[in-house]
Amino acid sequence: MLSAALRKEALLQWRGLARTLAVLAFGGTALLLFSFAGGPDSGALREQAPGYLWLALLLSSTLALSESFDGEQEQRALEGLLLLPAPAAVLFYGKALANLLQLAALGSGLLPMAVVLYDMPLPRPWTLLGILVLGSAGLAAPGTLYAALSARARARQTLLPLLLFPLVVPVLVACVKATSLSVTGDPMGQLRSWTLLLVCFNAVYWPLCGLLFDRVVES
Amino acid sequence: MTREEKSGRLGGAFLLIGVLLLLFGSYLGLAVAPRERFMGDVQRIMYVHVPTAWNAMLCLTAAFVFAVAYLWKGGWRWDCRLEGALEVGVLLSGLLCVQGSIWARPTWGVWWDWDPRLTTTAVMFFAFLGIIALRSFVDDPAQRATWAAVATIVAYVDVPIVYFSVRWWNSLHQMQSSPATVSPAFYLPLRTNAFGMLFVMAGFITLRARLARRRLAAQLAPPPALTRAAS
Numbered sequence: 001m002l003s004a005a006l007r008k009e010a011l012l013q014w015r016g017l018a019r020t021l022a023v024l025a026f027g028g029t030a031l032l033l034f035s036f037a038g039g040p041d042s043g044a045l046r047e048q049a050p051g052y053l054w055l056a057l058l059l060s061s062t063l064a065l066s067e068s069f070d071g072e073q074e075q076r077a078l079e080g081l082l083l084l085p086a087p088a089a090v091l092f093y094g095k096a097l098a099n100l101l102q103l104a105a106l107g108s109g110l111l112p113m114a115v116v117l118y119d120m121p122l123p124r125p126w127t128l129l130g131i132l133v134l135g136s137a138g139l140a141a142p143g144t145l146y147a148a149l150s151a152r153a154r155a156r157q158t159l160l161p162l163l164l165f166p167l168v169v170p171v172l173v174a175c176v177k178a179t180s181l182s183v184t185g186d187p188m189g190q191l192r193s194w195t196l197l198l199v200c201f202n203a204v205y206w207p208l209c210g211l212l213f214d215r216v217v218e219s
Numbered sequence: 220m221t222r223e224e225k226s227g228r229l230g231g232a233f234l235l236i237g238v239l240l241l242l243f244g245s246y247l248g249l250a251v252a253p254r255e256r257f258m259g260d261v262q263r264i265m266y267v268h269v270p271t272a273w274n275a276m277l278c279l280t281a282a283f284v285f286a287v288a289y290l291w292k293g294g295w296r297w298d299c300r301l302e303g304a305l306e307v308g309v310l311l312s313g314l315l316c317v318q319g320s321i322w323a324r325p326t327w328g329v330w331w332d333w334d335p336r337l338t339t340t341a342v343m344f345f346a347f348l349g350i351i352a353l354r355s356f357v358d359d360p361a362q363r364a365t366w367a368a369v370a371t372i373v374a375y376v377d378v379p380i381v382y383f384s385v386r387w388w389n390s391l392h393q394m395q396s397s398p399a400t401v402s403p404a405f406y407l408p409l410r411t412n413a414f415g416m417l418f419v420m421a422g423f424i425t426l427r428a429r430l431a432r433r434r435l436a437a438q439l440a441p442p443p444a445l446t447r448a449a450s
Binding site: 149152159169209212 | 290338342343345346348349350352353356357358361362365366368369370372373374376377380
């Protein structure tokens with residue numbers, strides 16, 4: 001059932017590829033603007049590049065997530081999905097996994113832009129990719145739950161970041177620190193503890209959001 | 220006496236007891252307790268700051284319990300209590316940040332530091348403030364109640380992190396106080412104010428829940444045209 005839900009989400013995202021590319025362009029623009037705010041000092045920009053990268057991904061994620069329930073809102077499709085002989089949690093995990101993949105792809109698209117704009121070195125690309133996946137997972141689980149909730153509320157464009165941003169501060173802090181350590185080196189062995197924080201965050205929020213999702217969509 | 224009148228009187232009584240205890244505790248803290256050796260008179264802010272911190276976390280814990288009770292058992296009374304606890308919890312968290320800044324300036328030399336305790340407290344404040352905003356953006360009472368309960372449970376994960384942040388990370392903020400770490404001369408004002416703040420909190424939650432019940436009753440009441448037709 002989960003694979004069917006994931007296939008449906010993947011198909012929807014493939015058909016909405018233009019929207020994903022527009023979100024990527026937004027993230028790239030944000031990266032460009034951060035460099036203006038940071039000043040022309042290339043050394044400082046290189047040092048702050050992990051922070052700018054994750055901020056750009058966080059801002060882009062609100063655009064991607066806020067539209068993730070648009071398809072289900074049209075012609076009351078969500079009600080039809082809930083009538084299927086599958087638990088609502090399956091819908092959640094299908095949607096959240098698709099959002100995870102989308103955010104990881106967005107991050108992978110923003111990474112080369114950060115490398116070019118900020119001269120960010122990439123000594124450990126596989127570690128960085130792992131951090132990108134863990135960070136995207138941290139944004140995707142609560143982001144999907146809050147997107148389902150805000151999709152039917154007034155002022156959803158305001159509501160989603162208002163609810164999501166404070167909640168994902170641990171993800172942002174851990175991702176920025178872990179990225180920074182993987183880029184500049186980790187002489188004190190701190191990368192493990194920041195990665196562990198990301199794993200713990202995901203271990204708490206993925207089951208919790210899956211458990212609460214049916215209450216959100218069935219209300 | 221109706222249930223409404225009872226809750227009004229109970230809330231008023233809690234508030235009165237709380238204010239009296241706070242006045243007595245503040246007198247003890249400002250006039251009777253000795254000057255702290257290192258910080259001087261600035262330390263006296265502890266008598267309101269620490270009780271505010273305890274009660275802010277207690278209030279948000281109550282909000283979590285009300286949220287779970289609403290999702291588990293249903294019943295509007297849990298939602299009304301949740302509304303009260305959320306607003307009082309956010310107010311206390313905001314006061315906590317302001318009091319902390321006032322204390323930090325003369326002792327740490329800055330109004331704000333990106334220390335784990337301060338950061339997690341600010342996150343807690345904004346996370347629950349977002350839930351109050353969520354309630355104002357949803358018109359349907361059943362959806363509002365369910366979504367606010369779900370968001371409260373999700374946001375509550377930060378509250379234990381706030382409590383344990385000083386143990387888990389190297390923090391500029393001191394560790395939690397206990398009878399073993401506080402001089403006996405400081406106990407009485409601290410505990411009196413803690414109980415005073417507890418009663419004020421309970422009074423505000425009771426009165427705010429009563430107001431929420433009245434608003435909900437007005438919202439769920441049939442429109443006047445239907446009422447006239449039925450009579």
